[in-house]
Amino acid sequence: MTQTEHTTDSLRITLVGAGVIGAGWAARCLAAGHDVIVSDPSAEAFEKLQASVQQAWPVLRKRGLAAEASTARVRYEPDLAAAVAQADFIQESAPEREDLKRRLIAAIDAAAPASTPIASSSSGLLPSRLQSDCAYPERVLVAHPFNPVYLLPLVELVGGAQTAHEAIAQARDFYQQLGMRPLVVRREIEGFIADRLMEALWREALHLVNDGVATTEEVDAAVVYGAGLRWSLMGTFLTFHLAGGDAGMRHMLEQFGPALKLPWTKLEAPELTDDLIERVVDGCERQADGRSVDQLAERRDEFLSRLLDLVSEYWPENEGLTGHI
Amino acid sequence: MTQTEHTTDSLRITLVGAGVIGAGWAARCLAAGHDVIVSDPSAEAFEKLQASVQQAWPVLRKRGLAAEASTARVRYEPDLAAAVAQADFIQESAPEREDLKRRLIAAIDAAAPASTPIASSSSGLLPSRLQSDCAYPERVLVAHPFNPVYLLPLVELVGGAQTAHEAIAQARDFYQQLGMRPLVVRREIEGFIADRLMEALWREALHLVNDGVATTEEVDAAVVYGAGLRWSLMGTFLTFHLAGGDAGMRHMLEQFGPALKLPWTKLEAPELTDDLIERVVDGCERQADGRSVDQLAERRDEFLSRLLDLVSEYWPENEGLTGHI
Numbered sequence: 001m002t003q004t005e006h007t008t009d010s011l012r013i014t015l016v017g018a019g020v021i022g023a024g025w026a027a028r029c030l031a032a033g034h035d036v037i038v039s040d041p042s043a044e045a046f047e048k049l050q051a052s053v054q055q056a057w058p059v060l061r062k063r064g065l066a067a068e069a070s071t072a073r074v075r076y077e078p079d080l081a082a083a084v085a086q087a088d089f090i091q092e093s094a095p096e097r098e099d100l101k102r103r104l105i106a107a108i109d110a111a112a113p114a115s116t117p118i119a120s121s122s123s124g125l126l127p128s129r130l131q132s133d134c135a136y137p138e139r140v141l142v143a144h145p146f147n148p149v150y151l152l153p154l155v156e157l158v159g160g161a162q163t164a165h166e167a168i169a170q171a172r173d174f175y176q177q178l179g180m181r182p183l184v185v186r187r188e189i190e191g192f193i194a195d196r197l198m199e200a201l202w203r204e205a206l207h208l209v210n211d212g213v214a215t216t217e218e219v220d221a222a223v224v225y226g227a228g229l230r231w232s233l234m235g236t237f238l239t240f241h242l243a244g245g246d247a248g249m250r251h252m253l254e255q256f257g258p259a260l261k262l263p264w265t266k267l268e269a270p271e272l273t274d275d276l277i278e279r280v281v282d283g284c285e286r287q288a289d290g291r292s293v294d295q296l297a298e299r300r301d302e303f304l305s306r307l308l309d310l311v312s313e314y315w316p317e318n319e320g321l322t323g324h325i
Numbered sequence: 326m327t328q329t330e331h332t333t334d335s336l337r338i339t340l341v342g343a344g345v346i347g348a349g350w351a352a353r354c355l356a357a358g359h360d361v362i363v364s365d366p367s368a369e370a371f372e373k374l375q376a377s378v379q380q381a382w383p384v385l386r387k388r389g390l391a392a393e394a395s396t397a398r399v400r401y402e403p404d405l406a407a408a409v410a411q412a413d414f415i416q417e418s419a420p421e422r423e424d425l426k427r428r429l430i431a432a433i434d435a436a437a438p439a440s441t442p443i444a445s446s447s448s449g450l451l452p453s454r455l456q457s458d459c460a461y462p463e464r465v466l467v468a469h470p471f472n473p474v475y476l477l478p479l480v481e482l483v484g485g486a487q488t489a490h491e492a493i494a495q496a497r498d499f500y501q502q503l504g505m506r507p508l509v510v511r512r513e514i515e516g517f518i519a520d521r522l523m524e525a526l527w528r529e530a531l532h533l534v535n536d537g538v539a540t541t542e543e544v545d546a547a548v549v550y551g552a553g554l555r556w557s558l559m560g561t562f563l564t565f566h567l568a569g570g571d572a573g574m575r576h577m578l579e580q581f582g583p584a585l586k587l588p589w590t591k592l593e594a595p596e597l598t599d600d601l602i603e604r605v606v607d608g609c610e611r612q613a614d615g616r617s618v619d620q621l622a623e624r625r626d627e628f629l630s631r632l633l634d635l636v637s638e639y640w641p642e643n644e645g646l647t648g649h650i
Contacts, residue, residue: 193538199584227519232554233549269524287545297473
């Protein structure tokens with residue numbers, strides 16, 4: 001199988017699909033010291049995956065590898081049934097087409113041990129549909145990671161109608177052991193949480209280019225020199241809580257609530273009902289967790305100052321290129 | 326006027342409006358060594374502004390103050406006409422209501438030297454409308470900053486129908502001297518570029534909370550542990566260029582183009598025409614500027630690894646709090 005003996009701490013993880021996301025999973029799993037089998041119809045895709053793992057390895061080494069971690073603990077198995085037959089955990093990362101994923105997951109389900117979790121990397125398809133052709137649908141879920149998978153900690157866990165609670169709990173433990181931040185999505189919707197947000201941004205960005213308002217580099221500059229710097233520390237809610245001054249989110253909603261009626265994006269906003277206002281304000285107060293807006297702002301500023309020092313090393317002019325703006 | 330003599334290098338900047346944004350401008354302008362006059366109907370607002378400047382000063386000192394910079398070089402002038410009479414540059418940061426801003430800008434226009442630029446901090450109102458009651462509308466523009474103004478470099482410059490090209494050029498120089506990144510918006514639309522993107526995200530986030538899909542902390546966690554980490558380095562276009570593998574954005578559009586038809590956000594996407602595909606792909610290639618996807622990914626990974634070390638110091642559990650997820 002591999003040059004290294006299989007130890008009790010390391011798991012046998014089967015990755016189905018060897019594209020950018022599959023390769024990212026391979027790097028993360030290998031760095032954590034696991035044995036990885038990759039199944040993909042294309043042997044060439046597996047070669048690319050190995051090259052990607054090699055490319056990621058120096059940064060993973062810098063971040064700290066498991067004692068038993070090795071890039072040699074990965075092997076290719078084009079036969080899907082053979083690839084999953086002894087797996088402790090299976091991660092499917094095929095192209096984002098429901099028909100294809102359903103077929104694949106059903107085939108995995110038929111060949112894998114009945115209790116092995118099967119997680120799909122789908123970025124937005126409904127797990128209830130992905131699991132619907134399976135004999136053991138209770139162990140099927142979505143676990144949606146973010147590129148580069150071996151560095152970004154977020155993974156969204158979404159169960160379908162037939163997914164067992166224990167499968168979600170088991171998956172949560174598994175991804176935490178991989179050093180990730182599992183976010184259990186409480187309601188199954190298309191696009192889940194993160195891609196709903198990213199798609200909104202992406203679609204609006206496409207409209208801006210399509211309408212001739214901005215070029216792609218101008219759109220990107222509008223992110224990286226502004227709000228994008230904040231988003232590595234705070235999401236949109238806590239960000240606006242701080243923009244509201246001492247009164248926080250409540251003041252912010254009074255001040256910018258009316259703008260929700262304006263045509264400031266192609267997306268229509270929900271009605272700002274009293275109930276929604278309360279939910280948003282309460283949520284922000286929970287997030288602030290006793291810290292005043294001033295205290296939050298002070299920590300944010302310290303972070304932003306250090307981030308500016310760091311990120312400006314990577315700005316085009318400091319890479320010897322012509323800047324965007 | 327102030328304890329310090331007015332020198333030739335320093336400008337007399339008048340800030341109209343002493344809220345969070347006005348206070349941010351004050352800190353940035355003072356740190357750059359300018360003289361600042363603040364006009365606001367509320368003396369209490371000016372006191373808060375001074376407190377905000379004091380709070381920002383240590384981080385600004387760390388980043389490097391101009392030789393002549395001093396928090397003492399700011400004074401309060403409730404009389405608007407007197408406040409703008411001798412200004413070299415005027416920045417209006419009143420609440421985001423068109424009627425109020427139009428009235429204020431007309432009053433500023435009537436009292437300020439005819440050649441002094443008047444910039445509005447509006448985050449989305451049309452400069453053509455804001456300048457329409459002015460005798461000298463050619464020097465009126467929007468210059469939209471981002472909170473905290475004294476740290477985030479982005480400022481969007483938007484001219485109205487009557488704005489002179491020279492006024493935009495003059496404003497661009499001014500903000501560059503303040504250490505900012507002026508992004509000249511090529512077409513006047515409501516919400517400009519950055520707020521179109523932020524509003525899309527914000528509205529989608531409100532829908533998620535309104536529909537009971539997620540709490541505010543879950544929405545924020547979905548940003549800060551995932552895409553938000555990338556957005557401090559790359560905008561949505563270059564990010565997707567890297568997610569496309571070797572073939573970059575073209576492959577990405579083939580792979581995820583169909584998802585634009587899916588209900589993955591409340592926002593409808595534009596039609597992915599051949600023309601739009603070419604514009605997006607060409608734009609990404611310009612941004613890559615000869616760097617292969619592999620080279621870009623290597624720099625991104627080095628950055629992300631350093632960013633993770635930095636930002637994790639500020640994650641809730643490392644602040645002694647309970648984490649979001």
